[in-house]
Amino acid sequence: MKSLKRYGASDLLDFCTGILTRLDVGEEAARLLSDTLVQANLRGVDSHGVTRMGIYVERIRRGLVDPRGEPAIIRDTPAVALMDARNALGQVASYRAMRLAIEKAKAVGTGMVGVRGSNHFGAAAYYTMCALKEDLIGIALSNAPATMAPWGARAPYMGTNPLSVAVPAKGRLPIVFDMATSIVARGKIILAAQKGESIPGGWAMDAEGRITTDAEKALEGAVLPFGGAKGSAIAILIDVFAGILTGAAFGPHIGDLYRNLEGRQNLGHVFAAVDPGVFGDTDEFKNRIAQMIDEIKGLPPAYGVEEVLLPGEIEFRTAERRRREGIPLEPEVEEMLRRLGREFGVPWITPVGP
Amino acid sequence: MKSLKRYGASDLLDFCTGILTRLDVGEEAARLLSDTLVQANLRGVDSHGVTRMGIYVERIRRGLVDPRGEPAIIRDTPAVALMDARNALGQVASYRAMRLAIEKAKAVGTGMVGVRGSNHFGAAAYYTMCALKEDLIGIALSNAPATMAPWGARAPYMGTNPLSVAVPAKGRLPIVFDMATSIVARGKIILAAQKGESIPGGWAMDAEGRITTDAEKALEGAVLPFGGAKGSAIAILIDVFAGILTGAAFGPHIGDLYRNLEGRQNLGHVFAAVDPGVFGDTDEFKNRIAQMIDEIKGLPPAYGVEEVLLPGEIEFRTAERRRREGIPLEPEVEEMLRRLGREFGVPWITPVGP
Numbered sequence: 001m002k003s004l005k006r007y008g009a010s011d012l013l014d015f016c017t018g019i020l021t022r023l024d025v026g027e028e029a030a031r032l033l034s035d036t037l038v039q040a041n042l043r044g045v046d047s048h049g050v051t052r053m054g055i056y057v058e059r060i061r062r063g064l065v066d067p068r069g070e071p072a073i074i075r076d077t078p079a080v081a082l083m084d085a086r087n088a089l090g091q092v093a094s095y096r097a098m099r100l101a102i103e104k105a106k107a108v109g110t111g112m113v114g115v116r117g118s119n120h121f122g123a124a125a126y127y128t129m130c131a132l133k134e135d136l137i138g139i140a141l142s143n144a145p146a147t148m149a150p151w152g153a154r155a156p157y158m159g160t161n162p163l164s165v166a167v168p169a170k171g172r173l174p175i176v177f178d179m180a181t182s183i184v185a186r187g188k189i190i191l192a193a194q195k196g197e198s199i200p201g202g203w204a205m206d207a208e209g210r211i212t213t214d215a216e217k218a219l220e221g222a223v224l225p226f227g228g229a230k231g232s233a234i235a236i237l238i239d240v241f242a243g244i245l246t247g248a249a250f251g252p253h254i255g256d257l258y259r260n261l262e263g264r265q266n267l268g269h270v271f272a273a274v275d276p277g278v279f280g281d282t283d284e285f286k287n288r289i290a291q292m293i294d295e296i297k298g299l300p301p302a303y304g305v306e307e308v309l310l311p312g313e314i315e316f317r318t319a320e321r322r323r324r325e326g327i328p329l330e331p332e333v334e335e336m337l338r339r340l341g342r343e344f345g346v347p348w349i350t351p352v353g354p
Numbered sequence: 355m356k357s358l359k360r361y362g363a364s365d366l367l368d369f370c371t372g373i374l375t376r377l378d379v380g381e382e383a384a385r386l387l388s389d390t391l392v393q394a395n396l397r398g399v400d401s402h403g404v405t406r407m408g409i410y411v412e413r414i415r416r417g418l419v420d421p422r423g424e425p426a427i428i429r430d431t432p433a434v435a436l437m438d439a440r441n442a443l444g445q446v447a448s449y450r451a452m453r454l455a456i457e458k459a460k461a462v463g464t465g466m467v468g469v470r471g472s473n474h475f476g477a478a479a480y481y482t483m484c485a486l487k488e489d490l491i492g493i494a495l496s497n498a499p500a501t502m503a504p505w506g507a508r509a510p511y512m513g514t515n516p517l518s519v520a521v522p523a524k525g526r527l528p529i530v531f532d533m534a535t536s537i538v539a540r541g542k543i544i545l546a547a548q549k550g551e552s553i554p555g556g557w558a559m560d561a562e563g564r565i566t567t568d569a570e571k572a573l574e575g576a577v578l579p580f581g582g583a584k585g586s587a588i589a590i591l592i593d594v595f596a597g598i599l600t601g602a603a604f605g606p607h608i609g610d611l612y613r614n615l616e617g618r619q620n621l622g623h624v625f626a627a628v629d630p631g632v633f634g635d636t637d638e639f640k641n642r643i644a645q646m647i648d649e650i651k652g653l654p655p656a657y658g659v660e661e662v663l664l665p666g667e668i669e670f671r672t673a674e675r676r677r678r679e680g681i682p683l684e685p686e687v688e689e690m691l692r693r694l695g696r697e698f699g700v701p702w703i704t705p706v707g708p
Contacts, residue, residue, distance in 0.1 A: 079433040080463035080632050109434035112464055114633050137594075152662045153653035165591050175594070177587045209656055227581025233531045233665040236650070237519050240491070240529070244642045247634050251646060278434050279468055280601050288598045292605060296590070299507035302563055308506045311587040 003354050005334065006326030011349040013038045015337065016053055018346040023060050025067040025089070033091045036122040041327045044318035045178075047187025048123040051194075051333045055257055056089075056120075057340060062261055065089060065119050071096055078108045082246060083115045087264055090121035098127040098140065098271040105136050109278030114246035115269040120144075120257050124164035125178035125312070131166055131273045132174050135282050138166040139272040143242040145265070146252040147186050149222040151232035154209030156222040157251050160186045161238035166312075168276075170286035172293045176312030181235035182223040189218050190258075194332050242268040326352040359688065359705040360680030367392045369691065370407055372700040377414050379421040379443070387445045390476040395681045398672035399532075401541025402477040405548075405687045409611055410443075410474075411694060416615055419443060419473050425450055433458055435467045436600060441618055444475035452481040452494065452625040459490050463632030468600035469623040474498075474611050478518035479532035479666070485520055485627045486528050489636050492520040493626040497596040497603075499610040499619070501540050503576040505586035508563030510576040511605050514540045515592035520666075524640035526647045530666030535589035536577040543572050544612075548686050596622040680706040 013034050020030035041049030059065045069088025085093035097113040104111025124140040131138025144159025160182035167175040183203050192199050193215035204218035225231040243250025248268025255265040276285035341348045367388050374384035395403030413419045423442025439447035451467040458465025478494040485492025498513025514536035521529040537557050546553050547569035558572035579585040597604030602622025609619040630639035695702045
């Protein structure tokens, strides 16, 4: 196994923020976007980390994303709101929408905020984890450009529409679930293509509807939904909420992040929060979650499994290690960032290891 | 293929209602419960149809379910409520909770009603479809007795916790999704065991954690979650909402429907409704859903597939046919119902075919 250079999280955060501010992204927005990327890297979700800087910069530069965009609340009721991101950075719109859902949940028990006119928001868990600090359950879902064929079809229609749920626990790591509705996140196929690696069979079909292990061909074809017909239906339903309900684009009408460099994405998201306190006592809820976590971790493992893991547990361990040891970057990702640094006059950072 | 006797839906409804009223279930509740069963049969979901009469009758008779139970609303806010079913029939509590969620959604945009102290509620789609008549999106989820091992474990912890979502469409069949979070509904394994049939490999593990095709052994072991680790996490999260949030039992603390004939189930459910009108125009929403349906059905089918189907489409077709031709009953199910008829003095019904 090759040894990758590792960089400090705060160094990467400052570097990315520096690039973005030179692109007319406001200081606060630049720092937020960079934080979502670095947090994804810390959690080991490299497909949604700083590797995305290249395409984000490209889209801002082409005027496809408004770096100074100000999302507007166009409907607002005690439990529900609708935001038009007005083509702002997906992270800016999403963070504000999640904050609003949290405020609503604290006021009336549940909050649900739809977002239209948005852009790629990164890893969904960033937003749901915001709810944890307030002892709320956080929910986030988004549609995504069409890359996945509905069950029974061979042409892409839905995106790998992600779903994240975060649940606070007393004295334990929270449960943090964040999944793509594809068998794998499309970002992993992108990363494999960038690295010239093949992908396991069963991840994707090529353009003709045949299963392929060629990452490049998979990107031209369709990713397969997780869990067969059930996962396919869940992906469709996420688009019903994130795309159709919010008035955003849906299905194949969403602009592709990489392949459509002429138009806006018009993505849609939904953020929701639920206050356990409205159903009973928040402390009791968190205690019961801790009990569930302990009970599940205490189950006998399946054959060949060392330890039963809760959703998010691996990511917390990775984050702990990477905070200490630094974030390993693939040479391609490092080169892309260095190039951006040269172009925008932001000095590249010093590795912390190896 | 053997030809089964078919019975009229309304005859079966009257027959089951007759049995239940003789067990001290109120007329309205008896008719509601029977309707949920017959509707499941009509939709082809025989695992949740009249085959359940045997165990429902048994549990009422043993005093494990209160046939005259009156669910109580113990918390009530504009957007959220909590119901204690007080050990009433799961169908009675669930129908009332869904109605309340619908009322709340019509008033404030979203409604979420948790239920504790409940019993088996049948097929979840019965409740979500109630929202369709009001042009709302309906959501239902429930926990269930522990039969499924979390990903990485070999002992049962979660139930096959179902999730249903129903979405209204303009001039098209609605999207009606109803799934168990297991690879298959446990009811299908029960039905296979009753019929002495084997099950496909990959559905379940035996008590020692080995994949089995023996339906009886599968019922002693653990059903596998759909979609691997992702489906396992979704099942856990459904229990977080349906069990832990509502204050019901959760995980292995839920009383088994069949194996625990001494205690209550204390199941939990969550019902929610969302009014598309709060985000924009309901008609536009329904038109966009119709557009999505047409677009998905217009996709080129995968190899070997005749037609791309939306969630619920097969069930609507089956219901149309069975309304016309009658509901086929397995001999074992018919014999169980006949036996109940003799015992309670309710005359058995005449088949409509073949």
